[in-house]
Amino acid sequence: MxxxxxxxxxxSTYWLVREAFGWSVVLQILWRFPARPDPVDLVAFNERLRDSVLNRRLVRAGVPxxxxxxxxxxxxxxxxxxxTPIESGGIETWSGTELYHTPLDPERGPAWRLRGVAVDDGGFVLSLTALHLVADGRTMVAAAMAALADTAFDPLSGADAVRRPTDVAGNATLLDSVGSRLQDAADGLRQxxxxxxxxxxxxxxxxxxxxPLLGRDRPGGRSSSKIGHPPSSTEHGPTARAESHGRPVKAPAHLRSPRAQCSWTTxxxxxxxxxxxxxxxxxxxNTLFVAVLAGxxxxxGYADGGPLKVGIPVSRRTEHDDRGNATAGVxxxxxxxxVTGGDLARLRRRCKEAFARLSAGQRAAxxxxxxxxxxxxxxxVVRAATAGSxxxxxxxxxxxxxxQGLRSVGAVTATAVAFRGIAQGVDPAQPYRFGDxxxxxxxxxxxxxTFSVAAFDEERFPDSDALRGLLSGxxxxxxxxxxxW
Structure with a gap:
């Protein structure tokens, strides 16, 4: 085999929140075109995505x-x-509805969807959504670019297929089942x-x-009850630990975000x-990107003048790496x-030191x-993950x-390409939130x-106008x- x-x-984070809370963490690439691409080219793009790494499904093991x-x-x-075309002012509503409600499933499928709509000003918007459980952001964008270039290929497509129980009857199915269980048992021992x-x-x-392994920012600090970033993606270095005690303790995330709704801008x-x-x-x-967000x-007024911890995901993908998610971070x-509009050299140095620690294998406990x-x-696991702040x-x-290849579908080139992500299914009645x-x-x-920004704190960013105002300033x-946008 x-x-x-x-x-x-x-x-594991994306699987955990799905199993524990019923959330689906969904990623989205959004293209804005000045004109509608040829339908033949759109269909070809969708067909090529069938061959990509996005077109995977998860099969549960037979051993617990x-x-x-x-x-x-x-x-x-x-x-x-x-x-039906949409109004030019309704692009965020349309794309947000697709991001929050597109039905994706890692086991039964589909794990991705390509959807488009004409705009009444003659333009066109195209959305590609996919489960984060299947692919991280860079993998998803690379898969889309490969499909546009007609080079999409999933290494798993050449592997032995996992047959569904109704596909084949007889000895072949029995042998496959026995072989799969032996592989599962061996993997369980390895785990x-x-x-x-x-x-x-x-x-x-x-x-x-x-x-401490799951310590709070300072004695008496309250739990944030938020699960907004993979624990494998942001880690403390020595500098971060030394300075983290000056960070103010905020109210729990569900009190600051009672509706569990984001504000967006691009x-x-x-x-x-x-x-x-x-x-x-x-x-x-990259350091200017960090500085703008922090500013x-x-x-x-989010941090009341205290220091801000900024997570920076880092790709850890190696050559011939078949994993959908291969991201760590600092x-x-x-x-x-x-200071806004000031020297970035110190921030640049801190980022470089953090990347160097990650490259040297220094990981958080x-x-x-x-x-x-x-x-x-x-x-x-949920209790431990939400115990600290x-x-x-x-x-x-x-x-x-x-x-440039990411922007073109056939002969039509997008004015810009954006990327973003969210958790579907967050229940405002529960104390858990995705992000802060x-x-x-x-x-x-x-x-x-192009960068898309999601604001999770409803006290500081009550709506998209407030977010746009602070960000534009x-x-x-x-x-x-x-x-x-």
Missing amino acids: AAVLRMQSED IARPRWVHADFAPELSIDA VAEAGRGVALAVATLARNRV VSVDAAHWDSVAHRYGGTA ALRAS SVLVTDEL HVHLLPLVSLLPTTL GMPDAVASNLGDFG GLQSWAVRAGDTW ELDRWSLEYRM
Whole structure:
């Protein structure tokens, strides 16, 4: 039998929130076109996505302690084009409805959907949604770009198919079932061994750093009850730990966000202009991105003048890496030393040091415990995950440079491409929330840098107008020229 790709530790957060809360963490790529692409090209794009890494499904293991396995799906969704155009001012409503309500399922499928709609000004909007459990942001964008270039391929499509019980009867099905259970049993034993190794590493890390595993920001701090970023994606470094005690303790997230609704805005900037402004202030495109988010969050009064912890996801994908999610990350503390429109050199240095620690293998203690998660009762894992208040105040996810090819469907080129994500199914009556502060995703497509921003704190960002006002003020103070969607 061919090698089996199991659900990885990087996938575990999205599986946990699905099992524990019924949430589906969904990602979205959004294209804005000045004209409608040829229907033939749209259909071809959808057909090629069938061959991509997005078209996978999850098969539960036959042994309780074994991990589910990924297989290439033997079905895929059809292209969906709305019959009625929308108004040019209704793009956010339309795309938000698709992001929050598109029906995706990792086991029964589909795990992705391509949907488009004409705009009454002659333009066209295209949305690609996919489950984060199936792919991280960079993987999803790369899959879309490969499909546009007619090079999409999922390495799992060549593996032995996991047959459905109704597909085949007889000895072949029986042999497949026995072989699968043996593989599951072997994986379960490996998981127990990995969990033991992880506990040992976590204990060693705690002893070395002399910090509590699930501590609060300071004695008496209250639980935030938010699950907004993968525990494997943002970690404390020595600098972050030393400064974190100055962060103010906020009210629980569900009290600051009683409706469990985000405010959204999207910004496009000429990429060369963005780089030029960043270099003018001694930074990089990424450090300017972090600074803008932190400045807008601080301007809202969110941190009451205290330091902000900003999470920065980092791709850990290697060559011939078949995983859907391969993201780790770092966190940096942004203090009042960073002044809007001021020197970015200190922030740049802190980011560089954090990346260096990650590259050197210095991981937070809780990261080593991820193999243990699948062996523990879900209720216990949820209790531990929500016990502290160490999640980032902001997340700045730069997916990278994907070139001009990401913008074109056939002969029509998008004016901009945006990326964003959210958790479907968050119940406002429950104390759990997905995210806090600001979370943003940036994509460079050709000569345009575009980032979408979600504001989760309803006290500081009651609506999209408030978010746009604070964000535009911050962009103006950095002397940036921009266009808000």
